Amino acid sequence: MFENLSDRLSGVFDRLTKQGALSADDVKAAMREVRVALLEADVSLPVAREFIKAVESKATGQAVTKSVTPGQQVVKIVHDELIHVLKGDAEPGALKISSPPAPILMVGLQGGGKTTTTAKIAKRLKEREGKKVLMASLDVNRPAAMEQLAILGTQIGVDTLPIVKGEDPVAIAKRAKTQASLGGYDVYMLDTAGRLHIDQELIAQAAAVRDVANPRETLLVVDGLTGQDAVNVATEFDDKIGVTGVVLTRMDGDGRGGAALSMRAVTGKPIRFVGLGEKLDALESFDPERIAGRILGMGDIVALVEKAQQTLEAEQAERMIRRFQKGQFNMNDLKMQLEQMIKMGGMEGLAGMMPGMGKMQKQISEAGVDDKMLARQIALINSMTKKERANPDLLQASRKKRIAKGAGLEVQELNRLLKQHRQMSDVMKKIGKGGKGGLRQMAKQLMGKGGMGGMPGGGAGMPDMNDPKAMEEAARALGGMKGMPGGLPGLGGQGGLPPGLSGFGKKK
């Protein structure tokens, strides 16, 4: 029924035959297609526009991963951004129901699935969390609604508040509260009346109930198939009553789930659950990944791109191992590294990232090195001939003078650079001798996922390269670097990286 987004995008990128970075024009063309896909998935226009703006700036200039098409790469970027928007602060499915009896207020329009969802949540709390739950219907307009809840309660083995004819919703809420306290319930759920449209009376009633019950959670139940309408309903309920979370029902239908994105973007409220059918266990915690895949109408593209990235990283790791083993690390490698250091936030951002770096950094900071120094060092390397860069041992006095002069700097500064290079190169050689097992472990760690948690401090110093244990530790310590933002485009392809740096790979 819907055209796959990656099919649409492949047309846009047909002319881009070589692997490269995504240009601004390519991204713009792609974003037109993304917009159509979002609108088809029922995402509201202003939300789609806002979303595209965010993706556009992220995608432009991003390197295209080997063995996937640029179209697929864009799909992955869009997918990741969708997940980013869809994720709320609150843990999906987790309700704030400590200190019993905790009231949960259920609100929404008639027919949205409120009563069914009340029973679904009660069942879940009972079965998964062992909670004792009481349900009460506050729908005095429709006696059948009260009966419906009582029947559902019997089905799932959850108590319902006995029906007392002629009581108003506030009185029922008060009775539920008393009953919940006396009966030792952990949670009591108040299923309010629905209306076909939001009206004054409905809101006034829900607000009055809210004021007596003081709910821990106010969950808005909306039909996920109603798209933009669902968002309007959510905005209004939130303005008037205050909502802590949203449940999207009928997500088992044909709809593409665009309402979820609009809902998050417009109301900022977390989506806690999705209803996936009429049965009472057809309720799941909201899964942003699943909805993102559905909105885009593509299943395997993301997995494909991730796999391609992993393959690329494995190749980089192998290349790195080979370079380490040969102890190769020339001035071109150093220059690339310096450039990347600047890109990644200078000296500070790199503190303690590599074996040897901790010790060196201390010396570097004692010598008063700052980020301007990095730029001067790059200028020095630029001033060298190709041969000199490949083989820094050629640099004797006259060459040094020429190079320093070419960069407008002192020979002293060049000497410092050469010393730094020698130290790094020594580290490479020692690592190279450290044995293939340790190297593989290190490379694996470098390519591994994770944050900066495992980093050694700036003063960690160099590990003993002949000690396999120390090597493993260094490798483990380096394992955190993958999570760094920015990435080091181009580094992997060149090989010869100082330990630690190539792990940044081509992550977004």
Ligand SMILES: Nc1nc2c(ncn2[C@@H]2O[C@H](COP(=O)(O)OP(=O)(O)OP(=O)(O)O)[C@@H](O)[C@H]2O)c(=O)[nH]1
């Ligand atoms: N397919 C599907 N049907 C659902 C889902 N949730 C609820 N329903 C069905 O939607 C219909 C309306 O659900 P109710 O729970 O009665 O709706 P309500 O919001 O309580 O309506 P009122 O009590 O009239 O305010 C029922 O037939 C439910 O079985 C869902 O996630 N998927």
